[in-house]
Amino acid sequence: MLGSRYVLKKIGWAVLTILFVIVLNFFLFRILPGDPARSGVRDPRLTAQAVEAIRVRFGLDKPIINCFQSLNPVEVGDCFVNPMDTQFFIYARNLLQGELGISYHSNRPVADLLLERLWNTVLLVGMGQILSIIIGIVIGVIAAWKVRTSVDYGALIGGLVAWSLPTFWLGIILLMMGSRHFDLPIGGKITPGATYANAWEQVLDVGRHMILPTLTFTIVFVGEYLLIMRSTMVDVLSEDYVLTAKAKGLNNYQILRNHALRNSMLPMVTIIALNLGFTVAGAIQIEAVFSWPGLGQTIFEAVNRRDYPVLQGAFLIIAVAVVFANLIADLLYSYLDPRVRAA
Amino acid sequence: MLSSYADTIPLTEAPILLEVRDVSVEFVSKQKGAPAARAVDHVSFALREGEMLGLVGESGCGKTTLMLSLMRLLPAAGRIVTGSIEFMGQDLLDLTESEMSEVRWRNISIIFQGAMNALNPVRTVGDQIAEALVRHGMAPTGKKSSAAGRVGDLLEMVGIGANRANQYPHQYSGGMRQRAMIAMALACNPQVVVADEPTTALDVMIQAQILELLDELRHKLGLSVILVTHDLGVVAEVCDTVLVMYGGVTAEYADVDTIFNDPQHPYTQQLLNAFPDLTRPTARLISIPGAPPRLDNLPPGCRFAPRCPQVFDRCHSEPPALHRLSDGHLASCHLVESR
Numbered sequence: 001m002l003g004s005r006y007v008l009k010k011i012g013w014a015v016l017t018i019l020f021v022i023v024l025n026f027f028l029f030r031i032l033p034g035d036p037a038r039s040g041v042r043d044p045r046l047t048a049q050a051v052e053a054i055r056v057r058f059g060l061d062k063p064i065i066n067c068f069q070s071l072n073p074v075e076v077g078d079c080f081v082n083p084m085d086t087q088f089f090i091y092a093r094n095l096l097q098g099e100l101g102i103s104y105h106s107n108r109p110v111a112d113l114l115l116e117r118l119w120n121t122v123l124l125v126g127m128g129q130i131l132s133i134i135i136g137i138v139i140g141v142i143a144a145w146k147v148r149t150s151v152d153y154g155a156l157i158g159g160l161v162a163w164s165l166p167t168f169w170l171g172i173i174l175l176m177m178g179s180r181h182f183d184l185p186i187g188g189k190i191t192p193g194a195t196y197a198n199a200w201e202q203v204l205d206v207g208r209h210m211i212l213p214t215l216t217f218t219i220v221f222v223g224e225y226l227l228i229m230r231s232t233m234v235d236v237l238s239e240d241y242v243l244t245a246k247a248k249g250l251n252n253y254q255i256l257r258n259h260a261l262r263n264s265m266l267p268m269v270t271i272i273a274l275n276l277g278f279t280v281a282g283a284i285q286i287e288a289v290f291s292w293p294g295l296g297q298t299i300f301e302a303v304n305r306r307d308y309p310v311l312q313g314a315f316l317i318i319a320v321a322v323v324f325a326n327l328i329a330d331l332l333y334s335y336l337d338p339r340v341r342a343a
Numbered sequence: 344m345l346s347s348y349a350d351t352i353p354l355t356e357a358p359i360l361l362e363v364r365d366v367s368v369e370f371v372s373k374q375k376g377a378p379a380a381r382a383v384d385h386v387s388f389a390l391r392e393g394e395m396l397g398l399v400g401e402s403g404c405g406k407t408t409l410m411l412s413l414m415r416l417l418p419a420a421g422r423i424v425t426g427s428i429e430f431m432g433q434d435l436l437d438l439t440e441s442e443m444s445e446v447r448w449r450n451i452s453i454i455f456q457g458a459m460n461a462l463n464p465v466r467t468v469g470d471q472i473a474e475a476l477v478r479h480g481m482a483p484t485g486k487k488s489s490a491a492g493r494v495g496d497l498l499e500m501v502g503i504g505a506n507r508a509n510q511y512p513h514q515y516s517g518g519m520r521q522r523a524m525i526a527m528a529l530a531c532n533p534q535v536v537v538a539d540e541p542t543t544a545l546d547v548m549i550q551a552q553i554l555e556l557l558d559e560l561r562h563k564l565g566l567s568v569i570l571v572t573h574d575l576g577v578v579a580e581v582c583d584t585v586l587v588m589y590g591g592v593t594a595e596y597a598d599v600d601t602i603f604n605d606p607q608h609p610y611t612q613q614l615l616n617a618f619p620d621l622t623r624p625t626a627r628l629i630s631i632p633g634a635p636p637r638l639d640n641l642p643p644g645c646r647f648a649p650r651c652p653q654v655f656d657r658c659h660s661e662p663p664a665l666h667r668l669s670d671g672h673l674a675s676c677h678l679v680e681s682r
Contacts, residue, residue, distance in 0.1 A: 240460035247416055247455075248475045248527075249447040258474065259463050266465075337465050338511040 006334060014327040021319040026091055029308050030064055030071045058102070062087050100316070101309035105302075110313040114295065118317060120189060121287070121294035124210065125279045128217030133272060135218065136225025141256070141264075143226070144233030155226060163223030171216045171289035178212045185209050187291035213290040217283070221275065228271060232264040239263075266337055273329030277322030357391040360567050361413075361451075361535055366426035368408050368417065372639070380638035382408040384591045385425065388584075390535065395561060395568040397582035397599070399575065399614065403635045405591040406571045407456075410537050413569075414451055415443050430535070449479045452528040454521075456540035456571075461524055462512040468523045469494045469508025475530045497526040501556060518549035525557065529564065536561075539571045550574075554581060575618045579603055587611050590636045590646035593665055597672040607674040609651050645677070653678060 055061045063069045065088040069077030083089045094101065100110035143155035178184040185191065189209050196202040236242065237260055245259045284296035291297065295314060302310040334340040364387045369379040383405040390396050398406050411417050413428060415435065428435040430450065435443065455461040463471060472494045473487040482490035495505030501522040503515075512520055521541060528536050538557060542550035558581045561568050570582060578585055578599065585602040587594040587610065595608040606612045616629040633650040642648055648658040657677050665675045 240455055241463040243416060244455060244461045245463075245474075247414055247447055247453050249444040249449065249478050250474070251441070251444060254478075258466075263463070263465055339464060339513050 010327055010330045014323050017323045018320055025312055025315050026088055029312055033072050059090060100313035103307055103310050105305045105307045110309045114313050114317060117295045117298045121283055124213055124292055124294060125283050127214045131218040132221035132225055136222045137229050140226045140229025141233055143230045147234050159223040159226040162219050167220050167285040168289055171286055174212050174216050184212055189293050213286050213292050216286050229268060232267050236260045236263045269332050270329055273325040277325035357393055359389045360392050361390040362429045363388050364427050366412060367424045368412050369422050369424050371420045382591050382638055386593050388586050390567050392567055393565050394583045395570060395581055397578035397585045398569055398571045399578060399585060400588035401635050404588045406588055407539055410539050410571060414447055414453060448475050449531045450533050451535040452533040453537040454524050454528045454541045456543040462520060464512055467509050467511055472497060472527045472530050479531045481531055497530055501526045517545050521553050535567045537569045593675055595674040601672050607668060607679050608676050609653050610647050
């Protein structure tokens, strides 16, 4: 089926991309102005010795990399230091050990912090994506099948409206309506101070907290999926091979299932994969509105606090997610479309 | 117009398999209030067992529309508004959609122009042939895998190795794709095969091969074929009867010898002039100036009048009836009325 050469090539590219991101991620923050030691703890009473102590504690006294003591302002340094004693290679070595550094703000290991938050985001984003993909595809297919009827126009208008709603605004409106009329929680993942008699109660509580952010997420994304599915499907349904299928005596359902759906899924796979990667970051607005303790909210807070190790780690996770999602899309694409395999 | 069609049909011995009477097809306009465009207007023809009918005319003359009507595959805006299509005594227009789907491919199959797009690019050729076999209950166990033997035989029949059944259309050349399409069209042993410009977009050598293959298979399998084409050379070589269409109506209908030796309609004559004559290779080809009429803007009289070299006053005001010149020779032209 799939050529192992093709798979290896794709994986190789993914690994290279991640390596590039790791390097970029490191230097990007070092080129930015400002001393992390000072912006991490913004207290004017900080003595020079205390600042130096913080610098030593976080390894900021070491040269960035061979030949460069600092990148902003650029300060040329010794080229013959032990590479393992420079910030870049320490960072790289720590990364290999799964170590993302210590948060300036909370003093917790970044890896632990982010992992915990990542799962919350995956829970929310995953649920929202699954719902919006299913609903989007179903409505998109129906609209395409009933093209240029009132069903189609209704779906089209609804999709466009949903797509163009600002995420934060929709979130706030739903938050207001949901909490006032349906007694839904206004934020967070669990009811503060709640004690649970059993695991089921906890699941129910989390579920109640998820309703509004998931709904917001679904509405925001369903428009895009619906519109793309519809237009691809309309194109595919006008293809000659669909007419051939009908001429072969297949009924509408068979034509849809065996000929139209798989061909229409090709562009969808790309978009879904790209979205999956980006929504880890894209949930920032929704998580901020609903105080959902996910990766997006963490990034939002870390930016405010200039918590560079957390940002660096979060960016890395997002980059890996995007690259990984693209890899999956590539592999899935080549499974769905044999022409890609040949290329 | 004519009391009986049976005696208007070019004479051969074989029984009639498919008889199209007075079929008109209209397309509903997207704009509200605009009149429906009539793409095919009262066209009749008959196809006998083992016969090949050539359907000739320029692009936009309603040839493909007429063929799609036969299988009731018209796009949503198209409607068959008059006439009947009788296949082995059954009017296909009376069938329900699901009954019609049984007839499709099992009794009447179609080879579309441009096999490039007529095969699904993401499924193997063998799979797509097997699908037709499964649909019409011709796979031994009802599963696609059980049809593999038949699929292999079909591909071999059109000169493609059975081992290529597992390949995708993009791995085939243009000519092979059209062969595969022919194999697919023959999968369920249909009585009638419609070949709608089967050689469009193929180079001349491959065109000849495909047509030769089609002709050979028709004799071998006793098929009736309707060949839609622009190529009069092909028609002369392989067809038994010829229907010349112009602007959605029958211009001339006769057996192949009559059409080539005694064409009566000026359009047929012009078409023949526009075709190279091997006995006079230095003669100039005469093209027909202008283009077929737009369906939403048909001339009030004869549809060919604006381009006709022998046009006279009456042509512009009164559409000609379909006149019977002799047994099996029909032409719609005021010039033949007196004869």
